[in-house]
Amino acid sequence: MQFYFETPFGYFFTGIFLILSGITFTLFNLMQGSSSLAGMFDLMKNFMFIVIPVLTMKMFAEERKNGTERFLLTSALTEFKIVMGKFLAALTLFLSALAVTLIYVIIIARYGYADAASITVSYIGFILLGMSMTAVCTFTASFAESQVTSAIISFGVLFLMVTLTSFTGTVKIPVLTKILTVFAITRYYDDFTLGMLSAGPVLYYFGVTAVCLYMTVKNLEYRRFR
């Protein structure tokens, strides 16, 4: 957390995030007079595969470059605590940036009609999506020795997962489509766009998060034996 908020990185990330959200808010809400944030978040999700890898690229690469990975792995901290600490720090920055967008809700409430339920569901869906993408990038970052490699791998994996949503929507191959749907990370976001908060997508995003964090812990444990 200290790294994110005591260096320019956190403010830079927040700035980029707010520029993107500002553009999408302007396009969907201000120009079209819509009071729903679903459209804004629906477009925002397509930028996440650029934004989230930037958030996580320093997670492990910087520790390896500074030699502080040895420091952490020879401390009293377990691999689980190390991974959770890093994940929660990145998630907190994401949530902090997202919290600033509450100003859009105030604008909508002031000049239009703010449907609390719909807006809440939109935020919940976007938070779940951000959380699961952060977990995916935490896992991919745990393999990288440099920040650039980390960003590229994370970007590639997320891009693939986002693209699979369109692919599995149009191409129907028995069994294979079902398997690929599991990796189509934005496919389950549609319910939130429609204002529906259902158990399936919520469990999916928590599941992706849990699996990715578990694999990250195992990767760190495995690295001791390399």
Added chain:
Amino acid sequence: MIDVCNLTKCYGSHPGVENISFRLNDGEMVGLLGSNGAGKSTIMKMMAGYMMPLSGSIKINGFDMLEDFRKATACIGFMPEICPLYPDMEVGDYLKFAAVIKGVGKKEIKAEVDRVSGLADIRDVQDRLIANLSKGYRQRVGLAQALLKNPEFLILDEPTAGLDPRQITEVRDLLKGIAATHTILISSHILSEIVQTCERVIIIDHGKLVADDTIGNLKKKGRNAGCFILRTSADAEMIRNILKAVPEITDVLKISDADQNEKCSVICTDTDDIRSEAVRLLSENGIEVYEIYRPEISLEQIFLELTKG
């Protein structure tokens, strides 16, 4: 006590360390010597728990590194070759963070940070960013974090690397001061530092253990133990002809000292001192002996001899 038994580690198909076995007894200060790439850092990383061996075992106070990892590493303070520092943190904040992750109790953190800062003499830089510190101060901060929670065993990889002579002396004095209550393993390229601080050395060459002994014993075993230096009124050829009557003397070589004085190195088998016999023979042949002594064998010579192959 640390017991290292048949330790082996490979990097791909390349063996980093092969069948290394040694023991560190309580209260010892031991030097780990070896050329670049010999395997010193690999051994230290495994002992600190950062890396696991391919085979073999490391037991720390009876706790096996693989089976009781947390208990084994709880009594280790490790300072790697690259000091594990966060450039964007202040020294005081870094040490507090280090204390937290090492399990120092909340109420004891302030006192503990103050204690190690005093030991490492970094009280005056607590508010400075680590990125702005000199190499010497960074080494001291790295040493301070290794001392947190007063670990029983200290594993220090090149603790004096990059320090100026005054700082090296200060670190050496610090280590001597804590040696009574800690078991310390130090690796260094500066052999004179090892001689001044350690009573025992372990020498590694190409991943294998080539020596594990006290410095005194190593010097006795050194190849030139069977040798003494002569400065006389005659040349090496004449001395060789005279001393060939002594069966223990195998060769006489002409050498020069630092002041370009001609001397002879008399090689003999490592038996009883036959210098008195040699002087007697030379005197009988009318040769004046100005100087005769056994050369002081340096650890450097021993190291080079042991690692040449």
